[in-house]
Amino acid sequence: GESVGLHLPTLSVQEGDNSIINCAYSNSASDYFIWYKQESGKGPQFIIDIRSNMDKRQGQRVTVLLNKTVKHLSLQIAATQPGDSAVYFCAEVLGNTPLVFGKGTRLSVIA
């Protein structure tokens, strides 16, 4: 029979432009959030995290924004490069429980 794969949202961005990847998390009481990047053939790699007492955190070329009112998390990548092409996962933590991963968004950088 026909196999149906997990449909991932895809974002296509021109090289050099900024990328914004969005994530709606599930639990309003979650207190810690992490973004992971997974390149083809590799394991998920930590990018940046943010605690619930913050609404913005910046790293090198990446910024995470947290809007607790609407349970929304975003990852902004400045000056997107071909090496940024990957699947990006958000993950949330509630109390003393392990990470809960979202489904992921595929970022495709057009050279």
Next chain:
Amino acid sequence: DAGVIQSPRHEVTEMGQEVTLRCKPISGHNSLFWYRQTMMRGLELLIYFNNNVPIDDSGMPEDRFSAKMPNASFSTLKIQPSEPRDSAVYFCASSPGVWETQYFGPGTRLLVL
């Protein structure tokens, strides 16, 4: 510092055979996680350990799957007998604590024929 180490990186086996996947967590990390990733279901948490003790194995699909952590530096995930639907990439991850950032290994790509 060495990250999480997994072996083998690739495994091809025939249906009915036993498969053992191995993981060495980052030294000093107290929590270890086993995940399975497929196109159909995405990333699934199978089981996790804290201080070598299994805490939650509700994600283990069937009795054919078992996991052990005999010491702080080694864990195994065993499938016996293996079936074609077990074909997936299996990741091991470790973290300082259960609710903290997890660091993933490179994965074992399993193909059961």
